[in-house]
Every structure is written in C-alpha cells, then in structure tokens.
Amino acid sequence: xxxxxxxxxxxxxxxxxxxxxxxxxxxxxxxxxxxxxxxxxxxxxxxxxxxxxxxxxxxxxxxxxxxxxxxxxxxxxxxxxxxxxxxxxxxxxxxxxxxxxxxxxxxxxxxxxxxxxxxxxxxxxxxxxxxxxxxxxxxxxxxxxxxxxxxxxxxxxxxxxxxxxxxxxxxxxxxxxxxxxxxxxxxxxxxxxxxxxxxxxxxxxxxxxxxxxxxxxxxxxxxxxxxxxxxxxxxxxxxxxxxxxxxxxxxxxxxx
Amino acid sequence: xxxxxxxxxxxxxxxxxxxxxxxxxxxxxxxxxxxxxxxxxxxxxxxxxxxxxxxxxxxxxxxxxxxxxxxxxxxxxxxxxxxxxxxxxxxxxxxxxxxxxxxxxxxxxxxxxxxxxxxxxxxxxxxxxxxxxxxxxxxxxxxxxxxxxxxxxxxxxxxxxxxxxxxxxxxxxxxxxxxxxxxxxxxxxxxxxxxxxxxxxxxxxxxxxxxxxxxxxxxxxxxxxxxxxxxxxxxxxxxxxxxxxxxxxxxxxxxxxxxxxxxxxxxxxxxxxxxxxxxxxxxxxxxxxxxxxxxxxxxxxxxxxx
Amino acid sequence: xxxxxxxxxxxxxxxxxxxxxxxxxxxxxxxxxxxxxxxxxxxxxxxxxxxxxxxxxxxxxxxxxxxxxxxxxxxxxxxxxxxxxxxxxxxxxxxxxxxxxxxxxxxxxxxxxxxxxxxxxxxxxxxxxxxxxxxxxxxxxxxxxxxxxxxxxxxxxxxxxxxxxxxxxxxxxxxxxxxxxxxxxxxxxxxxxxxxxxxxxxxxxxxxxxxxxxxxxxxxxxxxxxxxxxxxxxxxxxxxxxxxxxxxxxxxxxxxxxxxxxxxxxxxxxxxxxxxxxxxxxxxxxxxxxxxxxxxxxxxxxxxxxxxxxxxxxxxxxxxxxxxxxx
Numbered sequence: 001x002x003x004x005x006x007x008x009x010x011x012x013x014x015x016x017x018x019x020x021x022x023x024x025x026x027x028x029x030x031x032x033x034x035x036x037x038x039x040x041x042x043x044x045x046x047x048x049x050x051x052x053x054x055x056x057x058x059x060x061x062x063x064x065x066x067x068x069x070x071x072x073x074x075x076x077x078x079x080x081x082x083x084x085x086x087x088x089x090x091x092x093x094x095x096x097x098x099x100x101x102x103x104x105x106x107x108x109x110x111x112x113x114x115x116x117x118x119x120x121x122x123x124x125x126x127x128x129x130x131x132x133x134x135x136x137x138x139x140x141x142x143x144x145x146x147x148x149x150x151x152x153x154x155x156x157x158x159x160x161x162x163x164x165x166x167x168x169x170x171x172x173x174x175x176x177x178x179x180x181x182x183x184x185x186x187x188x189x190x191x192x193x194x195x196x197x198x199x200x201x202x203x204x205x206x207x208x209x210x211x212x213x214x215x216x217x218x219x220x221x222x223x224x225x226x227x228x229x230x231x232x233x234x235x236x237x238x239x240x241x242x243x244x245x246x247x248x249x250x251x252x253x254x255x256x
Numbered sequence: 257x258x259x260x261x262x263x264x265x266x267x268x269x270x271x272x273x274x275x276x277x278x279x280x281x282x283x284x285x286x287x288x289x290x291x292x293x294x295x296x297x298x299x300x301x302x303x304x305x306x307x308x309x310x311x312x313x314x315x316x317x318x319x320x321x322x323x324x325x326x327x328x329x330x331x332x333x334x335x336x337x338x339x340x341x342x343x344x345x346x347x348x349x350x351x352x353x354x355x356x357x358x359x360x361x362x363x364x365x366x367x368x369x370x371x372x373x374x375x376x377x378x379x380x381x382x383x384x385x386x387x388x389x390x391x392x393x394x395x396x397x398x399x400x401x402x403x404x405x406x407x408x409x410x411x412x413x414x415x416x417x418x419x420x421x422x423x424x425x426x427x428x429x430x431x432x433x434x435x436x437x438x439x440x441x442x443x444x445x446x447x448x449x450x451x452x453x454x455x456x457x458x459x460x461x462x463x464x465x466x467x468x469x470x471x472x473x474x475x476x477x478x479x480x481x482x483x484x485x486x487x488x489x490x491x492x493x494x495x496x497x498x499x500x501x502x503x504x505x506x507x508x509x510x511x512x513x514x515x516x517x518x519x520x521x522x523x524x525x526x527x528x529x530x531x532x533x534x535x536x537x538x539x540x541x542x543x544x545x546x547x548x549x550x551x552x553x554x555x556x557x558x559x560x561x562x
Numbered sequence: 563x564x565x566x567x568x569x570x571x572x573x574x575x576x577x578x579x580x581x582x583x584x585x586x587x588x589x590x591x592x593x594x595x596x597x598x599x600x601x602x603x604x605x606x607x608x609x610x611x612x613x614x615x616x617x618x619x620x621x622x623x624x625x626x627x628x629x630x631x632x633x634x635x636x637x638x639x640x641x642x643x644x645x646x647x648x649x650x651x652x653x654x655x656x657x658x659x660x661x662x663x664x665x666x667x668x669x670x671x672x673x674x675x676x677x678x679x680x681x682x683x684x685x686x687x688x689x690x691x692x693x694x695x696x697x698x699x700x701x702x703x704x705x706x707x708x709x710x711x712x713x714x715x716x717x718x719x720x721x722x723x724x725x726x727x728x729x730x731x732x733x734x735x736x737x738x739x740x741x742x743x744x745x746x747x748x749x750x751x752x753x754x755x756x757x758x759x760x761x762x763x764x765x766x767x768x769x770x771x772x773x774x775x776x777x778x779x780x781x782x783x784x785x786x787x788x789x790x791x792x793x794x795x796x797x798x799x800x801x802x803x804x805x806x807x808x809x810x811x812x813x814x815x816x817x818x819x820x821x822x823x824x825x826x827x828x829x830x831x832x833x834x835x836x837x838x839x840x841x842x843x844x845x846x847x848x849x850x851x852x853x854x855x856x857x858x859x860x861x862x863x864x865x866x867x868x869x870x871x872x873x874x875x876x877x878x879x880x881x882x883x884x885x886x887x888x889x
Contacts, residue, residue, distance in 0.1 A: 015869060017861055026869055055449050061865050073451065081449040088443045091560040091662055092291060093497045102443070105435035106450040114435070138497040140560065158450070295666035296606065346792060346842075346849045351606045351665075356788040359781030360836040363829035366703065370824050381703060386681050479613070479777065480681075483674030490667040521682070532689045538681035545675020552657045560662030 006069050008033050008162040008193040009054065013063035016046070016053045023049055026063070027218045031162075034191050036184065036207070038198040038224075041214035042237050047197045048084060048166050050214065055081055055164065067162065077106070080155035082165040085147055090140045096150045097135040100125050103157035125153040128186070130179045145176025152180060162193045170199065181207070201228065265396040270416055271389045272518055275540060277419035278475040279484050279510035281426045281468045286485035287506050288461065290493055292441045296354050297336065298485040301462070302469040302478050303358035304335025306365025306384060309473065314372055321418045325470050332466025335361050362478070387476040387537045392416065415474040422471035429464055433457055438499065480541040487544035488513060494548075494555030513544040577714070578820055581706050581773075584714035584721070585812040585831070588769045591721040592779075593786035593808025594728055595762045597801050600787040601739035604759060606669050608780040610654055611647045611760075611767045613673040615776050616680025618646015619701055620687055627690070634697070636716045640768050643701075647764055650676045704775030704828035706816050713772050720769035724762050731758060736797055773816070775828040782808060785835040792842030792849050811835035 009031040016024040024046045031037045039047045052058045054065040056072055068075050080103070100122040101114050108114065114122075126132045129149035139147065148168055155163055168180055184194060184207070198204055204211055204224055211227040213219040213236045220232040289295045308331025312323045335357055342353035369381060382388075392413045402408055430437070439447040440454035447454040465485075472481045492505035517540030524539075525532050552558065599605045622642020626633040654672045658665060684698060700708055709717075728735075737745040738755050746752060763783065770779045790803035815831030847853050 013869070015865060017865065020857060020861060022861075022865055026872065052445075057445060057448060061862055062869055076449065076451045079449070081446065083443070083445045087445055089291075089293065092442045093493070093499050093502055094438070094442060095498070098438075098499065099442075102435070102439050102446065103450070105439060106452055108435055110432040140497075154446070290663075290667050293664045293666060295664070295670045299609070299670055341851075342788075342843065345851050345854050346846075348788060348791065349600075349603055351603060352600055352784060352788055352791075355605045355609070355780060355784035356836075356839055359778050359832050360785070360839075363778055363781065363832035363836075366826060367829040367833065370826050370829075385702065386678075480674050480678050482670045483678065485670065486667050487671035487675060490663050490671055493663065493667075494661055530689075532686075535678075535681045535685045538678040538685070541675050541678025542682060545672055545678070548671050548675070549653060549657065552661050552663075555661070558661045 006033070007031060007066075008068055009164075009195060010066045010069075011050070011054055011063065012066075014050060014053055014060065014065065015062035016049055016058055017061050018049065018058070022061070023216065024053065025217045027214070029212055029218065029221060031193060031195055031210070033193055034188070035209040036188055036194045036196070037210040037212065038196050038204045038208040039212045039214055040198055040201060040204060040236075041219075045215045045236070047214055051081070051164055051166055051195070051197060055079075077158070078161040080158045080160035080163050082148075082151045082155050082163070082168060084166045085144065085151070085170070090147065092139065094139055095136050096126065096131060096139060096142065096146075096153075097122055099139055099150050100135075100153045100157050103154040106158070121159075122153070122157050125157040126150075128156055129153045129183055143173060143176070145172035145180075148172055149176055149179055152183060156183070156187075160192070162195070163187065165194070165196045167197050167199060201233075204228065262396065262398075266394055268518075268522065269396075270392045270394045270413055271536065272514070274392055274413075274416050274419050274475045275389060275514045275518060275536070276511065277416070277423045278468075278472045278481075279488065279514045279540070280507055281419070281423045282472060282481060282484040283488040283506045283510040284426050284430060284503065285461070285465050285468055286489040287492070287502060288437060288441055289465070290486060290489040294350070295486045295490075296351065297339065297462075298465055298469070299482050300335045300339050300354045300358040300361075301332040301466050302472075302481045302485070303365075304338075304361035305329075305332045305466060305469045305473060306478055307331050307361055307368055308334075308365075309470070310365050310368035310372065314368070321414050324473075325418070325467060328470030328473070329463060329466040331361065332469055333463055336462045336466070383474070384478050386480065386535050387472075387474055389475055389536045390533070392474075415471075418471045419475060422468050426464055426468065429460065433460075437461065476537040476540070480537050483541040483544050484510070487541075487548045491544075491548045491551045491555075494551040494558050497557055509547055510544075513547055514540050517541070517543040577709075577711055580711055580714045581709045582813060582816050582820075584709070584717040585706060585770075585773045585816045585827075586809045587718045587721040587725075588766070588773060589782060589786070589808035589810070589812025589831070589835075590805045591724045591728075591808070592766045592770060592782040592812075593790070593804035593806070594801055595724055595759075595766045596783035596808070597787040597790065597804045598728075598732075598735045598739060598759055599763055599783060600791065601797075602735075602756070602759060604756070604763070605784045605787075606665070606780070607651070607654075607760060608763050608767060608783040610650055610669050610673040610676070611764055612776040612779045613680075614647045614650030614676035615643035615767065615771060616646065616677055616702065617683055618642040618644065618649070618680075620680055620683040620698060621646065623698060624683065624687055627687075636713055639701075640716065640720075640771070643768055643771060644764060646676070646680075647767065651760060651764075700775075701771055702775050702777060703826060704771070704773050704778065706773045706819060706827035709772055717769050717772060720765050724765040724769070727758070727762060727765075731755070732801075735759060740797075773812075773827055774831055778828045778832050781832040782812070782835060785832070785839055786811065789835075789838035789842050792839065792846040795848070807835065807838050811837070 007030055011027060011029040014024055014027040027050060041047050049058060053060055067079055101118060104114055104118040126135055129152050131146060131149050169177055187194060205228055208224055210222060211224045212221045213227055213232055215236045219235045220227045289298050305328040308327040309324055312327025313319055316323045338357045339353045342348050342356060343350055392415060395411055397403060397408045436452045436457050439452050440457045444454045469481055476484060488510040489506045491509050492502050495505055496502055518536050521534040521536035521539040525534060619639050619642045622638055623633045626638055650672055654668050657668050734750055734755055738750060738752055742752055767779050770782055774782060786807035787804040789807050790800045793803060794800050811834035812831050814834040816827060819825045819827040819830045844850055845852060
C-alpha cells in the first residue's frame with residue numbers, strides 16, 4: 001500500500017445540503033484496506049447522508065469521494081451497499097433468495113436470467129448469514145433481523161472488496177446480531193474492508209479498528225481507543241447532563 | 257365455412273383480440289405500478305395522452321397510428337413529468353400532484369377536440385369515454401384457406417396492429433429488463449448503487465405506459481383503461497406472494513375479465529330476450545372491478561406482511 | 563373578437579346570471595372543502611366519487627322510468643348519484659381496510675369499473691330510444707348551457723349546505739388535519755370526522771355534476787387548494803385563497819363558455835382553475851421553480867464561501883490535533 005490513491009474509500013471535504021439546510025460540513029475520512037470502520041454520532045448527525053453522498057445517492061455541494069482511487073461508477077462492482085431497512089417496501093412479493101439474487105443481477109446482460117452459478121452464489125451467501133433454511137420464505141414474513149441478514153447476503157453475493165452498511169444492527173434480534181457479527185469477522189479475516197454506520201457506542205470500541213465521530217462535522221477520527229475520549233464524546237453528544245454548552249453547528253441535539 | 261363461424265370471425269374476433277392485447281399489455285405494466293404503489297401514475301398518463309392525440313391530428317391532419325402514437329406518448333410523458341416536477345419542486349404530496357395534473361391535461365384535450373370538431377368518430381368524446389371496440393369489424397374471406405393471406409390480413413383494422421405492437425414492445429421490455437425492473441421497484445437505492453440505472457428503467461417504463469395508453473385508447477378509451485392497468489394486477493396481488501405467479505395470474509385474470517365482459521356485452525341481452533348489445537369496454541371494466549372485489553373478500557393473500 | 567363578445571354579453575339572459583352565481587358558489591365550496599381534503603390526503607377520493615355517480619344516476623333514471631316517476635327530476639338524479647358514489651366509497655374503503663392494497667390501486671380500479679358499469683347502464687337506457695334519456699350523458703362532461711333555473715338552485719343549495727357544514731366543523735377538521743394523535747387525545751373521533759369530510763366531498767361533487775361533469779369535478783377539489791398551497795402554508799389564508807380561486811375560476815370558465823363558440827363549460831372551468839397553479843408553481847416565493855432555483859444557488863455559494871473561510875482559519879490556527887488515520 002504505497003499511495004493513498006488505492007485506499008478503498010477516501011472522502012475529502014464532503015459537504016452536503018438537504019433542502020435548505022447544510023447537514024454535512026467538510027468531512028474527511030480515509031478507510032484503509034482490510035480495516036473495519038464505524039461511523040458514530042447522535043441522531044441527525046448525517047451518518048447515513050455521508051454514506052449516501054459518497055455513493056452518489058445525494059448530490060454533493062462540495063468535496064469528493066474516491067473508491068480504490070477512482071470514482072464510484074467505475075469501480076462499483078467492488079463496492080456493495082446495504083441500505084437502511086426502512087428504505088424498501090417489505091410487502092413486495094419476493095422471497096429471500098430472490099432478494100439475494102439481485103446482488104448478481106447487475107452482471108446480467110439484457111434478456112439473461114440468473115444462471116446456476118448465480119443461484120449457487122446466492123445460496124452460499126444465505127448460508128453465510130445462516131438463513132439457508134428460509135430461502136423460499138417471502139421477504140415480508142421474515143423478522144427484522146432476518147431481513148437485515150438477507151440484505152447483507154445480497155451484498156456478499158456481489159463479492160465486493162468494500163462493504164458499506166447503514167445501521168445493520170438497528171432493531172435486530174440477538175440471534176441476527178450474532179450472525180451478522182460473525183459474518184463481519186469472517187469478512188475481515190478474508191481481507192475485506194467494512195464501513196458501518198453504528199449506533200451502539202458500547203460495542204464499537206472492541207469490534208472496530210477505526211471510528212469516525214460525526215455530528216455535522218467530523219469531530220474525531222482514528223483508532224477507537226483514541227477517538228472515543230470523554231472530551232470528544234461530549235462534543236458529539238452534548239446531552240443535558242454533560243454540562244457542555246456549545247454553539248452547535250449541528251442540526252439536532254443528542255437524545256441518546 | 258359455416259355462417260356462424262363467419263359471423264364470429266367478422267364481428268367478434270377482432271374486437272376480442274384487440275381487447276385481449278390491450279388488457280395483457282396494461283396488466284403486465286400495471287403489475288409494476290401496483291407493486292411500486294403508484295397506480296395513479298397510470299391515471300395521469302392515460303388522461304394526459306388525450307391532448308397529444310388531438311394535437312398530433314391538428315398538426316398532421318391525419319389519424320395515422322404512427323402520429324397518434326408519437327403525439328400521445330409525448331403528451332403522456334409530459335403529464336408524468338409535470339407530476340414529478342410538482343412533487344419535487346412544489347413539495348406537494350404525490351396524490352395532490354397527480355390530482356392537479358391529469359384533469360388539466362384531460363380538459364385541454366377535450367377542449368381541443370371540441371374546437372377542431374374531433375376528426376371523426378375515432379377521436380370523439382364518445383371514443384374518449386369508452387373506446388370503439390364495437391366499430392372494429394373485419395371482412396374475413398369466405399374460405400378458411402385464405403385466412404392467412406396477406407390480402408386478407410391487410411383488411412384487419414389498424415387498432416389491432418397497434419395493440420399487438422404495444423403488447424410485443426411490453427413483452428420485449430419485460431423479457432430484457434425483468435431483473436432491473438424488479439430491483440428498481442423493490443429497492444431503488446440498491447439498484448442505483450449496483451449500477452442498474454433505475455432512473456432509465458423507470459423512464460422507459462413510463463414511456464411504455466404512455467404508449468400502452470395510446471394503443472388502448474381506441475379499444476377502451478381514456479377512462480376505463482385505468483381499470484385495465486390496475487384491477488387485474490391488484491386482484492392477482494391478493495392471490496399470491498410470488499412474483500412469477502403474480503405475472504401469470506395477472507394475465508389470466510385480464511383474460512377472464514375480457515372474455516367474460518365481452519360475452520356478457522354481446523350475448524347477455526339476447527339471453528334475456530332483448531335485441532341489443534351493451535358497451536363491451538364497459539362490461540369488461542365492470543367485470544375486472546367485480547373480480548377485484550371478489551378477491552378482496554375471498555383471496556388467500558389479502559393481508560400484507562409488512 | 564370584441565364584437566363577438568358584445569353580442570355574447572347581449573345574449574346572456576337572466577338564467578345565465580343565475581347559473582353563473584351557482585357555479586361560483588360551487589367553485590367556492592369546492593375550494594374550501596378541497597383544502598381539508600388536501601391536508602387530510604383524501605383529495606383523490608373525489609375521483610372515485612365523481613366516476614361512481616354515473617351508475618347511480620342511470621340506475622335511478624331506469625328505476626324511476628320503470629315505476630312511472632318523472633325520471634328527469636334533479637332530486638331523483640342527484641339522489642341516485644349520491645347512492646352510487648356512496649356504494650363505491652363504502653366498497654373502496656372496505657377493500658382498503660381489509661386488504662394489503664394501497665389507495666392508488668383501489669381508487670383507480672374502482673373508479674374505472676364503476677364508470678364502466680355506468681356506461682353499460684347508459685347504453686341500456688339509451689336503447690329505449692326516448693327523448694328523456696337525451697340529457698343523461700351531459701352529466702359526464704357537464705354543460706352549464708343546459709342548466710335550468712331549478713338545476714342552478716339545487717346546485718347552489720348543495721354548495722351552501724357544504725359551506726355551512728364546513729363552518730360548523732372547520733375547527734375540528736383543522737385539528738385533525740394538522741395533528742391526528744393530538745386530536746385523538748382531545749376527544750375528537752377521527753373516523754367520524756373523516757366520514758364527514760367524505761360526505762362534504764360528495765356534496766360538492768353533486769353540486770358540480772351538472773356544470774363541470776363527473777370526470778372533471780375532481781379538478782375543482784384539487785386545483786384551487788393546490789394553487790393556494792403554493793402561495794401560503796398557513797391555514798386561514800390557504801382556505802381563503804382556495805375559496806377565492808375556486809369561485810373565480812368557476813365564474814371565468816362559465817363566462818368563457820357562455821361567450822365563446824364551442825367552448826364546453828367543464829374544460830373551460832378546469833383550465834381556468836389551472837392558471838393560478840401554473841402561476842404559483844413558477845413564481846411562488848416558497849415553492850416556486852424560480853425561487854427554488856435561486857435559493858439553491860445562494861445556498862451553494864454561501865456554503866462554499868464559509869467552507870473556504872473555515873479552512874483558512876483552521877490552517878492559521880490548527881484545532882485539536884486529529885489522530886492520523888493511517889495504520
């Protein structure tokens with residue numbers, strides 16, 4: 001790894017406005033290959049928006065995002081995104097396997113159906129998240145955690161080098177949390193890079209290599225132990241009991 | 257050839273085929289409208305087609321299907337675009353944006369028709385309401401052997417070809433882009449990041465809906481077409497939780513509605529001893545609605561799982 | 563043109579002025595009721611209501627003719643229209659409640675199906691071949707020119723009734739539209755108020771049936787409130803503007819149709835109602851295309867400026883040192 005041009009994800013000066021409001025302000029982030037990075041911050045800190053802006057789902061007001069030293073469209077095959085669970089209609093008539101197969105459909109030419117190899121890859125991905133017994137179940141009949149695992153399997157099925165996930169642990173049962181954590185570990189072991197929006201500060205320190213503390217701006221970034229200091233946390237979460245009075249450029253107060 | 261067969265060939269085959277092609281086209285497209293929970297987009301598009309038809313006739317002075325298709329599709333796309341702009345920049349709720357668009361386009365179309373004196377029966381307010389299925393007759397040959405000769409086929413009414421073309425285009429579109437359309441409808445964000453270009457898929461889909469509405473115009477008019485778009489797909493949605501089954505069921509239900517409706521209109525009154533025939537497009541739409549109500553009370557998959 | 567207008571004005575008889583007053587009242591009622599429907603997201607139910615009046619009207623006509631009542635009396639036809647619309651509404655709401663389908667699919671399917679049924683019945687009625695049926699299809703596209711004084715009075719009465727109900731229940735509907743959970747805690751019954759709103763939509767639809775027609779009547783419930791919404795976000799001005807827009811466009815459309823050759827009333831009224839929407843969408847200071855574009859540009863310029871200033875300041879006075887990311 002000689003130049004930072006080859007880093008899986010590099011954000012420089014990301015600035016985003018939604019409507020008339022600036023929600024992200026000059027955010028930098030460098031994610032090294034093979035590392036697990038968590039993005040933490042209070043509600044409304046712009047965590048999801050940061051991912052969506054990097055992936056081109058939200059227009060940038062300023063700054064740039066590079067993936068593997070290139071623009072996202074030219075390397076999108078190496079990147080998989082797992083959106084928040086609320087973003088889809090769970091009453092859609094499709095089963096777990098069908099959703100996972102979507103991960104392969106980007107590679108299909110027009111008029112082509114998924115091949116036997118595609119199906120095998122999709123089944124393998126479902127096995128990875130321990131859902132192989134439920135592959136024919138309609139997606140709406142799965143529990144929240146199982147739905148999240150199906151999304152993860154869809155991302156795995158595309159065989160990415162970089163996985164970008166938005167709140168994979170939100171509203172997830174204990175079994176699913178274990179399965180997802182296990183998958184993360186095996187991904188890390190095989191040298192994949194993970195960027196995860198995470199809301200539980202307690203588990204961040206042990207599970208992730210780096211943490212970006214975000215509240216409209218990047219408050220701190222680096223190894224978890226160095227980032228999650230009381231001072232930084234007080235900056236990010238100026239709760240009513242912290243006593244830290246602050247002229248906040250951020251849009252919302254913490255409620256956690 | 258027997259007289260009975262000849263009568264059926266002359267009076268029934270073309271209207272029935274036209275209605276079937278229309279219902280299949282609309283049903284297949286409507287399936288994705290229902291799945292995307294934006295069924296009334298078809299409403300705005302189907303109504304917006306009308307001024308396009310009138311303007312195309314005004315501009316070219318001909319009612320050639322090509323010009324009608326071009327004008328109608330462009331106008332339909334304009335209607336969809338207006339809804340999008342009102343929603344996005346006027347920050348209106350979607351149903352308000354739709355309600356503020358389609359009656360205006362429709363009113364403009366009616367006014368144009370009235371001002372230009374129509375352009376004949378196939379572009380009159382009556383046709384707008386219910387199509388002109390009854391006017392599609394054919395002079396078939398006396399011998400069965402001549403049935404498929406080019407000269408005979410040339411006598412088939414133009415709307416039938418237009419509807420067949422729309423069906424072919426729709427089938428081709430779905431065959432080519434089924435995975436992409438599914439992904440774009442289910443999870444547009446994922447589709448975008450995976451490089452599946454959902455915006456292009458949706459734009460193409462919208463254009464097809466407009467073209468289908470133009471083709472359907474002569475069969476069922478501008479108003480009943482909405483039921484053909486939505487009712488069979490909505491009915492099928494209450495019967496299954498599998499996408500493949502949904503397509504098959506939608507086609508079956510559309511076929512059932514068309515055949516039952518057509519027979520009801522043409523043969524029903526005679527059975528009761530009256531010498532008249534009813535509006536076939538009307539009975540088809542009413543049958544489709546009745547099937548939806550039936551599924552609403554009895555269907556095995558009435559309840560959503562989300 | 564002016565000569566044509568002069569003869570046109572000369573031809574406007576006393577009935578015309580009655581009709582003009584009646585359509586204006588309808589427009590005003592539609593604007594006011596439509597505002598609440600817009601806020602409660604019920605606007606497109608008016609589409610189903612409008613389409614579903616046809617089978618009701620024709621059925622009432624057929625039954626009356628069969629039992630020997632005068633089949634063309636306004637009260638009878640309006641009663642039939644109301645019953646038809648109520649039946650479709652009840653079926654539609656039931657379908658929405660008991661199934662997974664969304665309002666789009668239900669509204670679209672049932673509106674067209676009910677209209678199809680109406681066309682079939684209309685064909686039956688017309689096959690009787692008598693003169694009585696001649697005016698029935700005028701309800702579809704509307705025709706102010708054929709309105710009699712009685713029609714106009716019935717129309718005005720319905721509009722006034724809906725206006726009176728609105729004055730009586732306006733505050734509760736407002737509370738419901740803005741904050742349903744809160745309204746519930748204060749003891750309002752949302753279901754009953756929603757039913758009332760649908761009843762108001764029905765009244766207005768019936769009132770506009772003869773002038774605008776059953777297909778376009780939904781436009782008068784949507785366009786004036788939408789136009790008002792583009793100009794203001796406050797409820798009182800919204801109501802006032804919508805009422806005003808509704809009355810003015812109905813009057814303008816009726817006049818245009820009376821003065822000019824071959825301009826049907828319904829489309830004329832709807833196009834007149836579309837004008838303030840188009841205007842608002844272009845120039846509204848809050849939601850207009852132009853204002854939106856300018857605001858976007860300003861935000862971009864300001865942000866970039868602040869961004870540069872911020873970066874320069876940080877270069878001069880480095881803040882808390884950031885841990886380096888490289889591992």
